[in-house]
Amino acid sequence: MLNGLWLGFFLVAAISALAQWLVGGNAGIFAAMVESIFAMAKLSVEVMVLLFGTLTLWLGFLKIAEKAGIVEWLAKVLGPLFARLMPEVPPGHPALGLITMNFAANGLGLDNAATPIGLKAMRALQELNPSSTTASNAQILFLVLNASSLTLLPVTIFMYRAQQGATDPTLVFLPILLATSASTLVGLLSVAVMQRLRLWDPVVLAYLIPGALLLGGFMAFLGTLSAAALASLSSILGNLTLFGVIILFLVIGALKRVQVYEAFVEGAKEGFDVAKGLLPYLVAMLVAVGVLRASGALELALDGIRHTVNWMGLDTRFVEGLPTALVKPFSGSAARAMLIETMQTHGVDSFPALVAATVQGSTETTFYVLAVYFGAVGIQRVRHAVGCALLAELAGVIAAILVCYWFFA
Numbered sequence: 205m206l207n208g209l210w211l212g213f214f215l216v217a218a219i220s221a222l223a224q225w226l227v228g229g230n231a232g233i234f235a236a237m238v239e240s241i242f243a244m245a246k247l248s249v250e251v252m253v254l255l256f257g258t259l260t261l262w263l264g265f266l267k268i269a270e271k272a273g274i275v276e277w278l279a280k281v282l283g284p285l286f287a288r289l290m291p292e293v294p295p296g297h298p299a300l301g302l303i304t305m306n307f308a309a310n311g312l313g314l315d316n317a318a319t320p321i322g323l324k325a326m327r328a329l330q331e332l333n334p335s336s337t338t339a340s341n342a343q344i345l346f347l348v349l350n351a352s353s354l355t356l357l358p359v360t361i362f363m364y365r366a367q368q369g370a371t372d373p374t375l376v377f378l379p380i381l382l383a384t385s386a387s388t389l390v391g392l393l394s395v396a397v398m399q400r401l402r403l404w405d406p407v408v409l410a411y412l413i414p415g416a417l418l419l420g421g422f423m424a425f426l427g428t429l430s431a432a433a434l435a436s437l438s439s440i441l442g443n444l445t446l447f448g449v450i451i452l453f454l455v456i457g458a459l460k461r462v463q464v465y466e467a468f469v470e471g472a473k474e475g476f477d478v479a480k481g482l483l484p485y486l487v488a489m490l491v492a493v494g495v496l497r498a499s500g501a502l503e504l505a506l507d508g509i510r511h512t513v514n515w516m517g518l519d520t521r522f523v524e525g526l527p528t529a530l531v532k533p534f535s536g537s538a539a540r541a542m543l544i545e546t547m548q549t550h551g552v553d554s555f556p557a558l559v560a561a562t563v564q565g566s567t568e569t570t571f572y573v574l575a576v577y578f579g580a581v582g583i584q585r586v587r588h589a590v591g592c593a594l595l596a597e598l599a600g601v602i603a604a605i606l607v608c609y610w611f612f613a
Contacts, residue, residue, distance in 0.1 A: 210538075213492035220501035237498045244494035247544065248487040250367070258363040260475035265453050267471025268464050272457040276301060285411045289401060290342040292332060299328035303346055310354055322350055323580050330581040338585040339578060341399050347577055347589055351568040352391035352596040355384045357445055358565040364544060365561060368552040374443050375553070376561045378426070379607040383566035385419055387600030394592040493527075493541040497549070502527060519613075522605045524550055525559030529567065529601045533594070536569040558612050562604040570597050 221237060224230040286293065286300050293299055302325035326343060333340040339347075358380050366373040396403050403412065429437065457464040496502045510523045525546060532539040546560045570593045578586055 210488060210492050213496045213538075216501045217492075217495045217499035220499040220504065224500060233499065237495050240494035240498040241491050244490040244541075244545075245487055247548070248483065248490045252483050256476065258359060260472045262359055263475030264468035264470075264472035265450060267474070268457045268462060268467045269453045270305070270471075271462045271467045272453065272460045274453070274456060284407050288405050288408050289345060292340065293329070293342050294332075297328070297332070299325055299332070299342075302328055306350065307354065310350065322346075322577060326577045326581055330583075333581075336582060339583045339587055339589055343578075343581075343583070344587060344589045344592070345395050345399070347573065348391045348395050348592045348596060349388065350577070351570050351573045351593040352384070352388040352600070354388045355380055355565050357449060359446070361561050361565045362446070364540070364547070365552055368544070368547040370552045374446065376558060376565065377441055377445070378437065379558070379562045379604065379611050380565035382423065382607045383562055383600055383603040386603035387566055387596045390599035391592060391596030394595050395588075398588040398592060490541040490544065493538065493545050497545060519609070521555045521613075522559050522608070524554075524556030525563065525605075525608075528560040529563045529604075532563065532567045533570040533597055539564055539569065555608070555612055559605060559608045562608050563601055566604050567597050567600040568593075570594055 217237065221233045224233050282304055283295060283300060286303070287295055302321060306322040306325050325346060329340065329343045329346060333343065358377070361376060361380065362373040365376070393403075395401070402408065426437075454464055457467065493502075506523055506526065509526060510520045513520045513523060527542040527546065528539050531542055543557075543560045543564045547557045550556045570590075574586060574589060574593065578584075578589075
């Protein structure tokens with residue numbers, strides 16, 4: 205899948221450049237494409253320098269949380285809910301703890317750290333699966349919720365914005381929180397319909413209703429604020445939450461007599477190992493995206509969407525942020541490349557860049573997740589997983605665009 209997508213970027217770019225040369229005599233297009241290749245390779249290394257630090261830092265703190273029993277506590281808190289949503293998983297099964305850890309890593313925006321944990325969870329669920337080739341209901345629900353990208357603290361998005369020179373990297377905190385809530389809710393409801401889950405069960409409602417009321421009340425409060433106040437509140441909450449999580453992990457770790465420094469170093473080593481494997485993929489995708497942009501092919505596709513949106517009488521500013529949304533279902537590295545390229549082209553705090561950042565934080569690489577998670581356990585028949593995951597993806601993109609107009613227009 206990634207091989208075809210990567211090769212397709214280069215082929216489309218080559219065809220576009222060749223057409224411009226033959227029809228318009230634009231021989232300079234080839235020089236621009238070659239220049240883009242080296243520029244994007246350089247940018248990849250610059251991004252990776254900060255990514256090394258970010259992943260190392262946050263996996264270190266996550267290891268403290270794990271050893272302090274925070275993750276285990278979360279598993280116990282969520283146990284009754286999972287018992288209703290995944291009735292085939294016995295109470296106390298290791299899969300529940302792994303699922304919780306996966307959601308915790310995703311919630312902190314550590315998508316690369318969440319993947320190995322998620323693979324362990326999928327293998328644990330496969331042990332309970334009576335079929336070796338057909339996905340179970342529990343596996344589908346786990347995958348769809350994972351693909352809905354429930355991100356409470358999008359650390360990597362903050363990191364990309366900081367690397368590109370944003371004066372306030374956390375500006376998109378609230379937009380991402382609202383958009384990812386929409387994608388997760390749609391994902392849960394779609395699976396509940398397909399699997400006939402009893403969401404009206406008293407235990408399930410005890411979890412969902414307070415959350416829905418809090419989110420609804422919070423959105424009602426946000427509706428009373430001006431755009432400037434919304435942006436300011438998002439910044440304040442983003443920074444407070446980020447620092448608050450760090451202090452919470454350290455305090456609980458100290459109270460539980462965890463050797464916090466040693467635990468941090470242990471987790472940081474894992475973060476370094478995760479980060480160093482990402483550079484080849486980031487270089488590959490950023491170079492392909494750069495060539496695609498330099499060839500004019502990407503702009504041609506966006507022009508078609510822009511004209512359609514304009515014909516419908518709608519504002520077209522969000523269109524420049526759509527490249528991230530278009531490739532996100534297929535490849536996380538391609539979407540990251542599109543996000544960084546949008547920031548470079550339009551400015552890190554431009555409306556398209558804010559849309560792209562919100563989309564990146566509230567959607568997931570649906571087809572990649574399907575291929576990796578189900579492929580790791582030999583699942584061939586995925587049943588309704590694809591449809592539910594793509595529906596959640598679409599909800600996340602639409603919500604991201606609408607929320608950005610609410611906050612930043």
